[in-house]
Amino acid sequence: MTRSIWWAAGGAALSACTLAMAQAGGGATGNDELRQEVMAxxxxxARTMADRDHRAFAEFIADEAVFFSGPAPLRGKEQVVAWWGRFYQGPRAPFSWAPEEVEVLASGALALSSGPVHDADGRPIGRFTSVWRLEAPGRWRIVFDKGSPACDCPGR
Known part of the structure; x- marks a missing residue:
């Protein structure tokens, strides 16, 4: 519920301002603010998983989203939300994730976020990469999501 309130109040005002700056040639400052917005x-x-709130999870998914989560890509919000429901069962989250990198197009319309995925005990198990689309001021929705196993690579 707090996420919805944020979007409706402060998020909308911040997004409108930062999007206007980016589109008006606000340069790095506008883009930096959009990056911080997408990071938030x-x-x-990610908090939807920790809070065990599958309904809130669904609010972040675009209608035409594609998630590479199972044996075949999940297409559309309904399919994504239904398949991911299994991860919201039970009192303890099976995994968590957090953004480390966010990049936003100069237009402010699309963003990419990426970061580590940890198991329930905090051990790294993978990385996620998500593409977000700004659908309305302050309303970012995920359109593509793909995870990959953790790399046990030397020097990384």
Whole structure:
């Protein structure tokens, strides 16, 4: 519920301002603010898992989303939300994630976020990469999501 309030109040005002700056040639400052906004949205999305709030999870998914989560890509919000419901069962989250990198197009319309995925005990098990689309001021929704196993690579 707090995420919805944020979007409706402060998020909308911040987004309108930063989007206007980016579109008006606000340069790095506008883009930097959009990056921070998407970082906050990704963190709120991740909190849905920690809070065990599948309904809130669904609010972040675009209608035409594609998630590479199972044996075949999940297409559309309904399919994504239904398949991911299994991860919201039970009192303890099976995994968590957090953004480390966020990049936003100069237009402010799309953003990419990426970061580590940890198991329930905090051990790294993978990385996620998500593409977000600004659908309305302050309303970012995820359109693509793909995870990959953790790399046990030397020097990384």
């Amino acid at each position: 949205v990704e963190r709120a999305f």
